[in-house]
Amino acid sequence: MKKIKIPLDINPYEVTVGSDILQLISSEIKKKKLFNNLFILIDSNVDLIHGGKIRLNLSDYPAKIALVKIPSGEEYKSFETLNMIYSSLLSENFGRDTLIVAIGGGVTGDISGFAAATFMRGVQYAQIPTTLLAAVDSSVGGKTAINFGGTKNIIGAFYQPKFVLTDLSFLKTLPKEEIISGLGEILKYSFLYDKTFYSLLEKNSENLLSLEERSLEKIISECIKIKSAVVVNDETEKGLRKILNLGHTFAHGYESFLHYSIKHGSAVIVGLLCAFILSRRMGLMSKPNFDKFSLFIKKFNPGFDYSGLDKEELYRIMLHDKKNRQGKIKFVLPIDIGQIAIDCEADKKDVLYTLAEAEGFFI
Numbered sequence: 001m002k003k004i005k006i007p008l009d010i011n012p013y014e015v016t017v018g019s020d021i022l023q024l025i026s027s028e029i030k031k032k033k034l035f036n037n038l039f040i041l042i043d044s045n046v047d048l049i050h051g052g053k054i055r056l057n058l059s060d061y062p063a064k065i066a067l068v069k070i071p072s073g074e075e076y077k078s079f080e081t082l083n084m085i086y087s088s089l090l091s092e093n094f095g096r097d098t099l100i101v102a103i104g105g106g107v108t109g110d111i112s113g114f115a116a117a118t119f120m121r122g123v124q125y126a127q128i129p130t131t132l133l134a135a136v137d138s139s140v141g142g143k144t145a146i147n148f149g150g151t152k153n154i155i156g157a158f159y160q161p162k163f164v165l166t167d168l169s170f171l172k173t174l175p176k177e178e179i180i181s182g183l184g185e186i187l188k189y190s191f192l193y194d195k196t197f198y199s200l201l202e203k204n205s206e207n208l209l210s211l212e213e214r215s216l217e218k219i220i221s222e223c224i225k226i227k228s229a230v231v232v233n234d235e236t237e238k239g240l241r242k243i244l245n246l247g248h249t250f251a252h253g254y255e256s257f258l259h260y261s262i263k264h265g266s267a268v269i270v271g272l273l274c275a276f277i278l279s280r281r282m283g284l285m286s287k288p289n290f291d292k293f294s295l296f297i298k299k300f301n302p303g304f305d306y307s308g309l310d311k312e313e314l315y316r317i318m319l320h321d322k323k324n325r326q327g328k329i330k331f332v333l334p335i336d337i338g339q340i341a342i343d344c345e346a347d348k349k350d351v352l353y354t355l356a357e358a359e360g361f362f363i
């Protein structure tokens with residue numbers, strides 16, 4: 001079992017990563033002197049597969065407890081689901097002394113966090129991530145949100161959990177596409193910080209793909225440490241935190257173009273490739289680095305076909321991303337491991353060149 005501190009000035013917390021650690025909920029609540037009226041929001045698929053184990057773990061829980069299902073799928077990270085959450089909290093008489101616990105992937109985590117941030121002007125919450133993506137990314141850092149009017153994460157708040165319990169036993173039941181999706185973010189981290197993590201990943205790529213527990217525990221912990229180092233220095237994304245968007249400008253373009261029919265992390269894998277190509281094109285990344293990094297990510301097939309898409313339309317979609325201003329797309333581009341350039345403005349022709357070059361790479 002590993003413990004990683006997220007040492008924020010105002011709301012520091014700890015992430016615990018290990019196998020079969022669900023039973024630590026009660027002790028975490030006691031240790032941190034949190035409110036113990038539990039309002040659990042659980043992903044419907046997780047409830048189907050793991051609900052029995054979860055209920056057993058909480059069978060002798062000494063305070064009020066409610067378990068509410070969040071339907072599986074990005075379309076449920078919505079105002080309607082939020083409405084349902086507020087209504088359930090009120091109808092079951094939950095008050096300020098509530099601890100909202102999210103058990104699920106990024107969808108459940110994001111909407112639960114936003115409900116916690118806004119219900120009665122903010123109640124405590126905790127995260128129990130059950131997807132690889134949520135374990136390495138969305139459960140840490142305090143970004144909470146819902147989608148609205150066709151735009152992802154457009155309504156939200158920065159709101160930190162009180163603790164995160166990452167129980168690796170949940171990950172064993174993930175479909176393959178969800179594992180690949182988590183891998184996208186893990187790959188991103190390997191370029192952000194130092195060569196040690198990159199090498200760890202290079203050596204353990206097979207173990208990671210097969211969810212070997214010791215490698216998984218180590219890799220997830222390292223990702224959280226990297227995210228923590230970034231978030232602690234820039235909690236509300238004014239500068240450094242932008243590096244976490246490496247590969248994401250292109251990824252969001254593909255996701256939006258394909259109407260979110262692909263997994264976010266899979267799009268990030270292609271987005272990383274595009275970031276390498278654009279960085280090389282703009283003279284930021286050296287040829288040896290480009291060759292090495294593209295060979296490395298070639299091992300991680302994103303599992304969707306992105307060839308033959310209308311590149312002009314993709315460009316237009318990227319231009320309208322909420323992070324762009326004044327008709328320019330801003331990219332986060334890697335130069336070397338741990339050397340990341342932010343706010344790089346690229347010409348349209350270079351972006352179109354990148355999209356064309358990326359085609360066919362993973363086939």
Ligand SMILES: NC(=O)c1ccc[n+]([C@@H]2O[C@H](COP(=O)([O-])OP(=O)(O)OC[C@H]3O[C@@H](n4cnc5c(N)ncnc54)[C@H](O)[C@@H]3O)[C@@H](O)[C@H]2O)c1
Pocket residue numbers: 043044045046049072073074077104105106107108110130131132133134137138139140141142143144152153170171172173174175178181264
């Ligand atoms: N807050 C942040 O910082 C942040 C960062 C990255 C992504 N996100 C958000 O996260 C969301 C994506 O998260 P996600 O990829 O976890 O998707 P998700 O929450 O939709 O989960 C993916 C699928 O896996 C299923 N599932 C979850 N746990 C399972 C388990 N243990 N076994 C079997 N099936 C399981 C779910 O029912 C769902 O069908 C997006 O909405 C994205 O915007 C947020």
